[in-house]
Amino acid sequence: MSLITTLARLEAIRAGRAQPAATVRHRHLAERPLVVVPLTTAGEAGAPLGALVGCDRDAPRLLVVPQPRDRDLRSAFLAELADVVLPYVESFADDVELVEGKEADPETGRQVKVERELCADAPQLIVPSRAGVEFLRLLGRSTRFRRTADQDPETAYPAPPRVPLLGRWLTHFGERARVPGSSLLLAMTDLLSRHWATGQSSLEDQHLGALLAWIDPPVEEGLTGAEAALRAELGRDPEGQLLCPPAGPATDPAFDNRLLAPAIERYDRARSALAAAEDGVAADALLAHLSEAEREIGELVRSRTLPTWENVWRGLDLLRALPEASRVPDRWTGDRWSFTAHRDRVASGEPPQPRIDDAVTAAQKLARREREQAKLDAQEALDDPLVLAARRLTGEAFVGEVVEVAMTYTETKRPSPRPLVTVRTEDRPHLGEKAKVFRSLEGKPQTARFVAAEEEDGGAGGAGEVSAEGPLLVVLRIVDRMGRGKEPALGSVPEKGDRLCFTLFEHEPRGGPKLPDPENTPWTHGGPPSDPAPLPAADPVTEEDLL
Amino acid sequence: MTSVGAARAAAFDPGAEAARVTEAILRDTKVGAHRGVVVDSPPGAGKSTLVVRAALELADAGRPLMVVAQTNAQVDDLVLRLHEKRPDLPVGRLHSSDADAYDKALEGLDNVLLSDKAAALAGLPVVISTAAKWGHVKPSDAHWEQAIVDEAYQMRSDALLTVAGLFDRALFVGDPGQLDPFSVVGAEQWAGLSYDPSASAVSTLLAHNPGLPQHRLPVSWRLPASAAPLVSAAFYPYTPFRAGTGHDDRRLSFAVPSDGSGPDRVIDEAAHSGWGLLELPHRLTPRTDPEAVRAVATVVRRLLDRGGAAVSERSDVPVPLTADRVAVGTAHRDQAAAVRAALAELGVRDVVVDTANRLQGREYDVTVVLHPLSGRPDATAFHLETGRLCVLASRHRHACIVVCRAGVADLLDDHPSTEPVQLGVTVKFPDGWEANHAVLSHLAEHRVPWRP
Numbered sequence: 001m002s003l004i005t006t007l008a009r010l011e012a013i014r015a016g017r018a019q020p021a022a023t024v025r026h027r028h029l030a031e032r033p034l035v036v037v038p039l040t041t042a043g044e045a046g047a048p049l050g051a052l053v054g055c056d057r058d059a060p061r062l063l064v065v066p067q068p069r070d071r072d073l074r075s076a077f078l079a080e081l082a083d084v085v086l087p088y089v090e091s092f093a094d095d096v097e098l099v100e101g102k103e104a105d106p107e108t109g110r111q112v113k114v115e116r117e118l119c120a121d122a123p124q125l126i127v128p129s130r131a132g133v134e135f136l137r138l139l140g141r142s143t144r145f146r147r148t149a150d151q152d153p154e155t156a157y158p159a160p161p162r163v164p165l166l167g168r169w170l171t172h173f174g175e176r177a178r179v180p181g182s183s184l185l186l187a188m189t190d191l192l193s194r195h196w197a198t199g200q201s202s203l204e205d206q207h208l209g210a211l212l213a214w215i216d217p218p219v220e221e222g223l224t225g226a227e228a229a230l231r232a233e234l235g236r237d238p239e240g241q242l243l244c245p246p247a248g249p250a251t252d253p254a255f256d257n258r259l260l261a262p263a264i265e266r267y268d269r270a271r272s273a274l275a276a277a278e279d280g281v282a283a284d285a286l287l288a289h290l291s292e293a294e295r296e297i298g299e300l301v302r303s304r305t306l307p308t309w310e311n312v313w314r315g316l317d318l319l320r321a322l323p324e325a326s327r328v329p330d331r332w333t334g335d336r337w338s339f340t341a342h343r344d345r346v347a348s349g350e351p352p353q354p355r356i357d358d359a360v361t362a363a364q365k366l367a368r369r370e371r372e373q374a375k376l377d378a379q380e381a382l383d384d385p386l387v388l389a390a391r392r393l394t395g396e397a398f399v400g401e402v403v404e405v406a407m408t409y410t411e412t413k414r415p416s417p418r419p420l421v422t423v424r425t426e427d428r429p430h431l432g433e434k435a436k437v438f439r440s441l442e443g444k445p446q447t448a449r450f451v452a453a454e455e456e457d458g459g460a461g462g463a464g465e466v467s468a469e470g471p472l473l474v475v476l477r478i479v480d481r482m483g484r485g486k487e488p489a490l491g492s493v494p495e496k497g498d499r500l501c502f503t504l505f506e507h508e509p510r511g512g513p514k515l516p517d518p519e520n521t522p523w524t525h526g527g528p529p530s531d532p533a534p535l536p537a538a539d540p541v542t543e544e545d546l547l
Numbered sequence: 548m549t550s551v552g553a554a555r556a557a558a559f560d561p562g563a564e565a566a567r568v569t570e571a572i573l574r575d576t577k578v579g580a581h582r583g584v585v586v587d588s589p590p591g592a593g594k595s596t597l598v599v600r601a602a603l604e605l606a607d608a609g610r611p612l613m614v615v616a617q618t619n620a621q622v623d624d625l626v627l628r629l630h631e632k633r634p635d636l637p638v639g640r641l642h643s644s645d646a647d648a649y650d651k652a653l654e655g656l657d658n659v660l661l662s663d664k665a666a667a668l669a670g671l672p673v674v675i676s677t678a679a680k681w682g683h684v685k686p687s688d689a690h691w692e693q694a695i696v697d698e699a700y701q702m703r704s705d706a707l708l709t710v711a712g713l714f715d716r717a718l719f720v721g722d723p724g725q726l727d728p729f730s731v732v733g734a735e736q737w738a739g740l741s742y743d744p745s746a747s748a749v750s751t752l753l754a755h756n757p758g759l760p761q762h763r764l765p766v767s768w769r770l771p772a773s774a775a776p777l778v779s780a781a782f783y784p785y786t787p788f789r790a791g792t793g794h795d796d797r798r799l800s801f802a803v804p805s806d807g808s809g810p811d812r813v814i815d816e817a818a819h820s821g822w823g824l825l826e827l828p829h830r831l832t833p834r835t836d837p838e839a840v841r842a843v844a845t846v847v848r849r850l851l852d853r854g855g856a857a858v859s860e861r862s863d864v865p866v867p868l869t870a871d872r873v874a875v876g877t878a879h880r881d882q883a884a885a886v887r888a889a890l891a892e893l894g895v896r897d898v899v900v901d902t903a904n905r906l907q908g909r910e911y912d913v914t915v916v917l918h919p920l921s922g923r924p925d926a927t928a929f930h931l932e933t934g935r936l937c938v939l940a941s942r943h944r945h946a947c948i949v950v951c952r953a954g955v956a957d958l959l960d961d962h963p964s965t966e967p968v969q970l971g972v973t974v975k976f977p978d979g980w981e982a983n984h985a986v987l988s989h990l991a992e993h994r995v996p997w998r999p
Contacts, residue, residue: 003833180732359742363705366744369732394881430884434647513682513709520686522711523582525704525742526755 002390008197016224018196018214023386025322027191028183028332030124034088035060035312037128037305038135040249041068042256046138048077049251049260050301053084057313062305064298066267071157078143079160086162088123089169093343095120122332122339125173125185126316128208128247128308133187135249137174143167144352168352172342175353179369181331181376184339188315189247195322199226207233208311209244215318245304247311259300267293325383331376358529360518367512374509381503382440388501392427397503400425400474402494408477409486417488421448423474424456429504431474437502441481441492445507448476476502561766561791568762569597573604575760576693576718585699585749585761586720589788590778590941591769591910594720598697599628601718605693606636606672613691614675615710617698621908622675623650625697629673630656639668641676641684665689678702682709689713695720696748701907703728704751705744719749724782724941725907726934739971750973766791769910769944773821781985782937784977792860799868799913799945802854809997810846814853816993817913817946824990825997829954832922835885836952838999839921843875843950844889845999846915847898857912857945870897872912876939877902878919878930886917903938914943918951920983926962931979940986949990956987 008019032055041047050064061084065077096117105112127133144167146159173185193205198214205211209232214225223231235243241259242252251260270290277283357365381388381397391397404422409415431437435450456471483489494500519528575584588594598614602625605612616622619642626640627650637658642648644663653659660668665684668674674691694714696702700721711717727747734745741754753759767775768791775790799818805811809825817823825846827839855868866872875890875898877883886900899911903919916939919930929935940947964980977985 178733178736356740357737359708359744362737362740362742363708363744366705366730366732366734366737370730373732395884430880513679514685515705515709516686516712520712522708524711524717524748524752524755525708 003393004386004390005197009199012197012214012225013199016199016226017217018198018225020195020386021193021197022195022322022380022384024325024384025319026194026325026328026380026383027181027186027319028124028324028328028335029316029319030121030183033124033126033316034085035126035309036085036132036136037247037308037312038132038139038249039251039301039305040135041065042251042253044068046142047074048139048249050077050298050305051081052302052305052309053081055088060306060309062298062302064294064301066294066297067264067271075157075160075163078139078163078166081139082160082162082166085125085166085169092119092121092123092339096340117340117344118333119336119340119343122184122336124183126312127185127187128312129189129206130187131206131249132247133174133177133185136170136185137177140167140170140172140174144171145355164352165346168346169342171353172338175365176335176338178365179334179338180373181379182335182338182372183332184335188312191319192315195319198229200229204229204233208247208308208315209233212311212314216314245307247308248305251304255300255304260297263293263297263300267297269293325380327379327383331379334372358518359521359525360515363515367515371509371511374506378503378505378507378509381505382501382507391503391505392429395428395430396505397501398423398425398427398429398474399499399501400427400472402496402498402500403473405494405496415486417478417482417486417493419478419482419488419493420451421476421478421494423476423500423502424471425474426471428472429474429502431504435504437476437504438507439494439500439502440507444481446478446481446492448478448502451475451477559789561789565593565764565766565791568764569593569600572597572718572762573601575762576601576716577604577608577610579760581756581759582716583752583756583759584718585753585759586718586764587723587761587786588720588764589724589767589783589786590722590937591767591944592764592788593766593768594697594722594764595625595628595908597764598625598695598720599632601695602629602673603633603636605695610693611670611691612673613681613694613714614673615678615681615694615696615702616675617678617701619649619677621697622677623653625675626653626659629675630659634658636673637671639671639674641665641668641674641680643677643680678706678710681713682706684710684713686712690715692716694718697721698908699749699752700747701725701728702748703730703744704742704746704748707748707751708742708744719752721749723749723786724934724937726904726932726938735969738969743972763788765789768792770941771797771821771943771945774941774943774947777822777986777989778937778941781977781982781989782933782941796860797945798858800856800858800865802856803852808849809995809999810842810849811853813846813948813995813997814849816995817948818855820993821946822990822993823946823948824994825948825950826994827921827950827952828996828998829952830922831924832952834879835881836922837885839917839950839952840882840885840889842997842999843886843915843917844893844895846948846950847873847875847890848893848895850913850915851895851898855913859944868912870895871899873898873915874906874909874911874913874942875900875915875917876906876942877917878935878939882917903935906942907938909942910944911942912945914939914947916940916947916949918949918955920955920958921951923958926958926980928964928966928979931962931964931983933975933977933979933982936979936982936986951990953996956984959983959987 008021012019034055036053038051039049041049047068048065049068052060052062054060063077063080065073067073097120098115099118101114101116102111103114143163146164147155148161149158176182177185189206189208189211192211196215198205210229213228213232217223217225217228232244240254246252270293274286274290277286381391400423402421403424406420408418408420410418431450437448438445452475454473456473482492521528572586602612626638629638639660640649640653642663662668669689691714694717696717696719698721699719700723730745737743742751763786765788767788770790772790772792772794779787805815813823813825850873856865857868858865875886880902883900883902919935920926964978
């Protein structure tokens, strides 16, 4: 945690409400996101209990599994979920723009121009908490390899037609969510805690109700953020139920034991009674019992998900009030490419994502994410003075006024400009010998090299040896982005009086080395992956296996 | 020492033991049936010497060799060492196209060829570069029969993946006790996979090639007899090593007597016993604890002012303890910057101040360490990492002085390791918690309380 975040948290405690941790919004928010509030069954990993989903705040669709241990009911739930998610996802697939790119010609190996489709917009899924992201990933994992009756007439438990496709999309969303700065699938708690600092720990910030209580405390009730957060976490009604149900997917044990378990038991009884019915008249009455029992469970699920649903939308309102940061659209374009690429993979009939990544894919993903993380850190700092402040405090950036510019040139056959720029700053950057620093020039990074630093009131110092508190004069040599001529291009050299921000970190981190193709995986990494990867033997079925 | 211990010590000939292991390593590398050989080397066990010797022998055997190191400084150092040993051997230094990509000392050396293109260096007996640069060389453009991978435990598995296509066989050398490679983003998704890209190159290599011969260098030539047993027991409990020198071989003395202050007393304690703990009163502080930082700087200042002289097996006469033989180690970069600033205020220059990550592989006579847990309210995985403490506690030839706030033992007890257990991941022993306790309890015997 940076010093400035610590300070903001302390200020939040004193003020009784959360303090801004950002001045702009650092994530893309879709005009029409799909909000998913899932619930799971206690003790049964991957057995959904229900969900509230939809794009319309006033008309969420309630999906319920009245007996979560029943595979058929679970399949029906997944089919319904697919009916909501897939049309939403597919509605973005056809509106495309054409983007010019280059790719290697497979015959000549030369770079040739190609036009590629890029979806004009992409779907965005929002869940209440990080556990919700994990749950969608789990649903994706458990459904993408299922076989439908069409794909395999022999399969013992055929999946409803669109469920495997749902699994592939949820897997894609889940993987993309691991890329820093991506916005295809977001958790509301992550979004809010990125933009506000509360007076509680970051672990407590994962409780959506408590987090919102800090950000937007109910002042009309005379509560501070801390009091409201405590109530959100612990407050119970006279029946012992939480006033603010957890955002899920896990449910409160008091709810499970006192309300849900009896309701499911009633449902089970009604179902076995119906199965045992002897004639049509009796069956009609028993069917009514069964639907009553089912409706009851539905109401229970709705009562636990609706407050969270409201909270997610409230969070969206709060975030929408912040202006979007200027580099967010650039990162959203990355999400659109990711969406477009998966759309193409699905359309071309490629198999679902493999069970585990092979060595090359894993290395590629890690490299990509590290690059995206560095890019995100840099972009957030450039977009937002409050984020930049944290980097200035740690000596990774400095802001100052240009007090002198002196032209020098390289001593080469065709001299190039190498202006020396003196910047007066109150910051204390950790500049090593010949360190590279960068500033943003028309959205592109311009590089300079650190030459020398001295205190304004005398006292020269080399790298990192300046200790006093006064202003510092930093001399930099600009080395690029000044055009090809002898004289620098107009506006490419800072002028006296300019107030500039230089960072010690790169703005656009370079890509790493190219990895081998999977079929050329070297001996150190087990050689090329066998095709198809051998599946581990399934666990033997025991008496305890109820599912 | 008991008479039995003395007898055993006498029977143990460090030089002969180390030579025996080195011969076995070279034999396996040159004529062994396996594609890879792994060498574990504790701190200061002669890893660089081994790499240079193996490189020369492979070159003599006519086997074109590529050497993979992790940083440009390591590469430059290796080139210089090779050149020093065998000035007539053509050595290629492959470097990046950046300005200042290599040490200017390499320019103008006979038989050292510099290029940023692998093709220009092809055919030379030895070509050396960083893993990052080797990763940009295409296997279709260049190929080597033999490679040496230096600091292989600090190399990430994905980095090995980018270079392994360039060679047929390789000698992997490294120190398993130092800092593990890390990733700035979560990699839990691949934990337990044999090729987890965030794991060390050696763990991936051994997971896929379990039969490879593994050797261990048995003697630390750097660590004094006062330090080797502690470092061995705390950080290498199952693969012990010994000091190459005895208690009487190294001595540190000061011309100026102690003025009775805390820094002077801790210096005397460390000179006498090899270890010193300057303990400041308990307090929770920001990372750049001003008092602790000033204490570190004061200790360094006094070390240099008091006219230290080091006696060791390297020289017959005492060698003055100069600024370049002293280093300060910290956990964080901002701490290092704060110490540098404090030293500048005291007029001390040329003393290296750096983080554990950057001190890896370096050697000094005396080190002053700001304890990673000093003044902290919590013990995170970062601060508990075994390798971090191991690096900080094993850079010295004579003495190590630790500056720390009181209460770290309680802090450790309040923060037992709670990292989740990942299936399929080899649990590393010892964990940072245990290693920290081992070092602390030893340091407690050399404690000098001081209120600045």
